[in-house]
Amino acid sequence: MLKRELRLGDTVDDYCIRCRLITGHAVVTIVERKAGKVRCETCYFEHNFGHGGGARHQTSRVGKKDKEKERPLE
Numbered sequence: 150m151l152k153r154e155l156r157l158g159d160t161v162d163d164y165c166i167r168c169r170l171i172t173g174h175a176v177v178t179i180v181e182r183k184a185g186k187v188r189c190e191t192c193y194f195e196h197n198f199g200h201g202g203g204a205r206h207q208t209s210r211v212g213k214k215d216k217e218k219e220r221p222l223e
């Protein structure tokens with residue numbers, strides 16, 4: 150199979166540290182035929198590609214914020 154070459158503006162899936170989700174990212178820069186920087190199409194945050202892989206340390210920090218749960222929005 151022919152592997153399509155990556156181009157600027159292509160959409161790739163990556164982990165967004167802002168959304169904390171795997172989201173579609175537009176390719177902003179290409180380094181050695183791979184995505185360098187990408188921009189989240191949900192929050193437009195730019196970061197280096199590659200968070201979708203093994204960058205999952207410190208997940209234990211995610212705790213429940215009980216104090217904010219019942220606070221009315223103002």
Ligand SMILES: [Zn+2]
Pocket residue numbers: 165166167168169172189190191192193194
């Ligand atoms: Zn995002």
